[in-house]
Amino acid sequence: MKLxxxxxxxxxxxNSNRTLLLLHGTGGNERDLIPLGRExxxxxxxxxxxxxxxxxxxxxxxxxLAEGVFDxxxxxxxxxxxxxxxxxSVRHYKLAANHIVGVGYSNGANIAASMLLLRPEIMxxxxxxxxxxxxxPETLPDLSSVRVWISAGDQDPIIPASEAKRLAELLRxxxxxxxxxxxxxxxxxxxxxxxxxxxxxxxxx
Numbered sequence: 275m276k277l278x279x280x281x282x283x284x285x286x287x288x289n290s291n292r293t294l295l296l297l298h299g300t301g302g303n304e305r306d307l308i309p310l311g312r313e314x315x316x317x318x319x320x321x322x323x324x325x326x327x328x329x330x331x332x333x334x335x336x337x338x339l340a341e342g343v344f345d346x347x348x349x350x351x352x353x354x355x356x357x358x359x360x361x362x363s364v365r366h367y368k369l370a371a372n373h374i375v376g377v378g379y380s381n382g383a384n385i386a387a388s389m390l391l392l393r394p395e396i397m398x399x400x401x402x403x404x405x406x407x408x409x410x411p412e413t414l415p416d417l418s419s420v421r422v423w424i425s426a427g428d429q430d431p432i433i434p435a436s437e438a439k440r441l442a443e444l445l446r447x448x449x450x451x452x453x454x455x456x457x458x459x460x461x462x463x464x465x466x467x468x469x470x471x472x473x474x475x476x477x478x479x
Contacts, residue, residue, distance in 0.1 A: 378403065392411060400421075
């Protein structure tokens with residue numbers, strides 16, 4: 275069975291119900307976050323697609339007009355395309371649809387946040403590293419059964435802490451249970467980011 279729509283991706287089967295949907299940052303690929311996924315949950319299946327947009331040869335999940343300025347129409351289209359890919363993957367790999375946890379970094383975290391807002395049925399939880407508000411939906415979804423962990427860098431030159439706070443407030447206003455923490459870090463991930471995210475994930479049902 276051909277996966278539609280067709281993203282280049284890696285799939286690593288696990289031995290639990292959980293699947294981590296790994297979404298890389300700008301310039302990453304489908305292999306980038308596999309080690310991170312294993313560190314966060316050694317038992318989960320890992321589904322890691324490569325973004326289809328190229329910016330100066332670097333893969334991304336959607337277009338942007340400038341740093342922090344997104345092409346909203348493209349973002350919406352790509353969000354639905356990615357959500358459809360996850361749905362097709364659930365069928366193809368026989369995954370538990372109600373145990374998908376998004377794990378996104380930077381550009382990947384932004385499309386994961388967009389998916390929470392536009393396609394809330396896809397993920398039951400999300401770990402968002404260095405995310406910002408991707409868009410404001412016309413109507414807020416019901417995220418009352420969704421748990422979200424956001425990690426921002428307090429010295430991040432790309433995404434100010436205020437953006438992470440705005441995202442947390444937006445998701446909370448949709449009913450999500452949001453944990454936000456500010457790491458002593460810039461835009462890159464630290465071992466502390468990974469450790470605290472893993473601890474949070476272990477406590478999830």
